[in-house]
Amino acid sequence: MSTKEQRERIELLQGTLDLLILRTLLRGPVHGHAIAKAIEFNSDDVLQVEQGSLYPALHRLIKRKWISVEEGTSENNRRAKFYKLTAEGRRQLAAETSKWDKMAGAIARILRPAEQEGE
């Protein structure tokens, strides 16, 4: 592993992991390992989830009733917990996403005002 590669990976901002989990679950029930994989894969490996930190986040979402958990069988035929978006979680995701967009846009405008004027 080169140091360069390490530097390009970004640690998740506080709270964004919840959002990413909700987004990942939008496609249907997934088990824990698969969620971690999906986040890494979908972000072209830029976002590094310390896989363990996924679990406190999952339980936090369960506690808030945004996701639920059910028994299932994983792709290699093992018993596994599948996490599923609830209706409330779906609403939350929508809300959080639009909030995120607004914030990202705002930050971008602050960080690059000159470019925008120049163009």
Place this chain on the structure above:
Amino acid sequence: MMKKRERMMKDLEEDIREHIETETQDNIARGMSPEEAHYAAIRKFGNVMRVEEDTRDVWSFIWLEQFWQDIRYAFRMLRKSRGFTAVAVLTLALAIGATTAIFSVVYGVLLQPLPYTDSNRIMSVFEVNSSGTWSRVADPNFDDFRDQSRSFQSIAKYHADIASVSGASEPTRTTVAAVSPGFLKVLGVQPILGRDFGAGDAKKGAGPTVLVSYGYWRQYLGSSRDLAQSHLKIDGGLFSIVGVLPAGFRFPADVDLWLPADLDGENPSRTSHNYSVVGRLRDGTTVQQANLDISAIARRIHDTSSEQGDYLLKDGIVVPLQDAITGKARSSLLLLLGAVGFLLLVACANVANLLLAQASVRERELAIRSALGAARGRLVRQYFTEAFLLALLGGSLGVLGAFWGLAGLVALAPENLPRLDSVSINIPVLVFALVLSTAVAAGLGAFIAARATSGELRKGLVEGGRGQASLQSSQRVGRVIVAAQIAITLVLVVGAGLFGRSLMKVLEVNPGFRVEKIVTMDVSLPWVDDPKAKAGQAIFFSNLIDRLKQIPGVREVGATSGLPLDGGLPDGMFLLMTQNEIPKTMDGFGPLLQQKERLGNADFCVATDGYFQVLGIPLIRGRIFNGRDGANSPHVAVISESLARERWPNQDPIGHTIEFGNMDGDLRLLTIVGIVGDTHEYGLDAPPRPTVYVNLFQRPHGAITLTMLSDADMRSVASAARGILQDLNPEMAAKFRTFSQVHSTSLGSRRFNVILIGFFGITALLLATAGVFGVMAYSVSRRTREIGVRVALGAAPGGILRMILGQGLRTIFIGVAIGITASLALTRTVQSLLFGVTATDPLTFGGVTLLLVGAALLACYIPARRATKVDPMVALRHE
């Protein structure tokens, strides 16, 4: 909730296992060896324990869990350093226990509401006389207050006295109150059995009735429910019992029987202050309104009364009954509370210093915890937890101690402390103890947490655990604490010194009478007006005295209406006049009273010749009573030296005649035949008062104290005297004391203050000395290496000693300087409680300062000595 959480956690474990297993499979698929694959998976997952813990935190009351963790850890720490824990807990226990005990007295006496319905609506009403002091109320004035005021739902007068009571299981000397109708209504009390006085009971000539206290009913009336059968003979009169009052109701203090006051008839004088007055405020009326109301009536009386003079009221005042009862005790009790508060501060300072030393010992441990990622907040909480544990342990132990100590405290308390029976360790007191412990814990916790987690912490590790980093600064804080301790201790010990010297000064006062070897016997005959009955009483006392003289060991017997130091005498105005000037009617006295040059003012005491001999009151001039002063010979009086000096300056009072019949209803003139020495009747710390003594055999008096000068011990004299009394009058009860007991009781409140403040002072002194010793010893031990270097470089032991002592002295002197300044400011507030010393008494200040500096220096000397013994070779290898 718990179940769900357990299930979630079990699922989590499974989930994590599954997760790592899947990752391992993936890795194997990527071509790793199984072992490599497993470790890579675990690496990628992170710390399983940590993840589990974080997840658990999502579900738990995290604060509570960590709290338990902190408590377990704190317990472990406290167990590990047992010496520290024991000293800290015991110090706190002592201080919190003492504070709780004193507070329980303050609460029981001053704060706890009186046990009556809406007790804050019950007021006392007083007359205010020309000198501004408050006095009881004369009958016609009470009638005006009652009839003209609009502030009270009901208002009543009462007056308590001791009477001989028989007719129950045994004759007793019982406190009996004469009360006017409405008395029970004012206090909001109803009989639990029988009835209150009705209109019929109040009339003169009605069949006399009496209410009894619950305790009396139980003890002497066998809890009989058939009241109609029971009669009591009170001072010779027969009373039928009409009601029993609820348990615990004894107002005024110590009363067991209540009679209608109107049986006594009205005294028409507006200057005979015979009754206390209580009233219950009307709803919506404030104390201020009641005051304006009463004051207006009082001033109207003052302006229109024919009895002008110093004894006529000038104004009236209304104060809450509770304040009236506890007023005198207030300053003394608050003083004690303040003193014990100081002790508490000194104790807390000691514990703070202990914690400080403990913290620097643990510096390395904390540095490691901090380096391992313990958040500062968590460490702060840890310190708080330990402080709480210490304070709560100390507090619990202290409350146990207070339970035990309170009995002693109550036994020690002066007899005149009101409401002592309501003092106990009750819920409010326990709450106080808890709040106090919590406050102590918060203070100590905040202090030590702020100190220990400040920026110096990390250096602890860098310094290789030698803990030198924060040494200097924590030493400085330690010295500041010690200086504060010395200052507070100085204030306390100065206070103790001032009160101690006051007590000594009081004891130095020549009372004007002998105290030792005197047995006293209180008896009472009923008040009578009839001259024949009076003569009978004179004969009774004469017989009694003759018989008492025959008791083996008894040398002399006297009798008096008022034993010195035992409650005082009535005082009044007398008239200088001659036989020819006696007016035909009472109205004739009016004009004479306007002639200022005829008036005199004195205490009125009934006594026998033997009384002066028994008490050793010296005859200055003239003679005392003798056998020729019979009932029908001219009535004579003996006056005290101070009266002679004040009323007859540059004259000889002997031979003058005075009219003092207003005191006992006998208008015969008194011829002054002798002058005797002054006595401190009202207490050794009160100046002697001018007194007129009249002869018991000429002017009989009901309530009498017999005084027996005896070489035999009190018990044998008392049992012989009791037999004689039984023989002469089986219905009469007597109370025996020694005059020394009376004397000692009169000093009770001073002694109470001296003992308690002295105890607090000495304890604070010991604590402060220990504090100085601790800080110095600690400083020396931490500087062993430095001292070793100095010695190795040639420092002489004397130099080392001076260096250490000098360091200690600076701290001590700063503390002493602050302490003296604070004492000068604070002792002024207690000036009124002192006697014979000023609040800035140089001897006390000097002595206390020397004592404190001496003790503190000694505490410095021992560690300083040790410093001079440091062997440089050992010291340099130290640690």
